[in-house]
Amino acid sequence: MPEYALPVSTPFQQRLSHYDLQLTRRPITTLQLNIGKLCNQACLHCHVEAGPNRTELMTRDTMQRILALVEASPEVRVIDITGGAPELNPDFRFLVKALHRLGRQVIDRCNLTVLFEAGQEDTAEFLADHQVKVVASLPCYSKENVDRQRGQGVFDKSIRALQRLNELGYGEVGSGLVLDLVYNPVGPSLPPKQQELEAAYKQELCELFGIQFNQLYTITNMPIKRFLTDLERQQGLTGYMDLLCENFNPTAAMGVMCRDLISIGWDGKIYDCDFNQMLELPLAHQEHTVWGVENLQSLLSKSIAFDDHCYGCTAGAGSSCSGELLAADSLY
Secondary structure: OOOOOOOOOOHHHHHHHHOOOOOOOOOEEEEEEEEEOOOOOOOOOOOOOOOOOOOEOOOOHHHHHHHHHHHHOOOOOOOEEEEHHHHHHHOOHHHHHHHOOOEEEEEEEEEEEHHHHOOOOOOOHHHHHHOOEEEEEEOOOHHHHHHHHHHHOHHHHHHHHHHHHOOOOOOOOOOOEEEEEEEEOOOOOOOOOOOHHHHHHHHHHHHHHHOOOOOOOOOOOOOOOHHHHHHHHOOOOOHHHHHHHOOOOOHOOOOOOOHOEEEEEOOEEEEEOHHHHHOOOHHHHHHEEOOOOOHHHHHHHOOOOOOOOHHHHHOHHHHHHHOOOOOOHHHO
């Protein structure tokens, strides 16, 4: 197993030391799986650099090994499946069915427009039949902003997809079918307050399109990969990093998702989070794979690998794959 040298102390690590923050791992309750970088979109803010020409896809063998680890790790109750567009992996349904049989809560990170791709005509029904929680990307309720960030025509398709999910019961109180939406800022700024923006989303989407959903997550754009390239192109990287650093919140830092989440890449490598995965920053600075561990709780002793992109999760109200950190139940 190759070893990675510990990095020189970074400004983010120094900031943690300044506040005497010891961010150790808690029991792992969420497993995030990136099952491929293939996507029908190529969004400007995408930290995965996913797109139609990517070929990286998790194999069924890797999925079967992950299923064995999940079965051996009863504390892990939530399996968060992402991509790319995870539905485009040929074994997506095999994985979801197996996790459903194991009694785990399954989350599908859906970009909505994938539901109109060839072969995906019944994907919405499949998700409902297996009680999959849908976390759907809709970076704004404005057509102009969505199409600018995600591509021409994406907004109209997204609205039609949300209406289809509503028809199946998603977002309806008491249905058991959860539909959450995700907001990302269009440019280099922090998200607005999640609760206030959620109210605006619900009003606009209901009045204009009759759409219902459960919660809105506001997620800060991470200064890595495609968004980083766009910042550099516009000479905005320094200003954005200054913004994140100036808004560092030690209370939000205590709730970072990597403390109780593990991320597994399409190739079976294990990371602290999806962002570290995209930077190939390995768990505890050593390469770990699903074939090298007996269960997921064995990773509790591994230190968390932090670097300066982590300012993105700790600025303002904080940011995680479940939205604002300071609104999360785990902080109270």
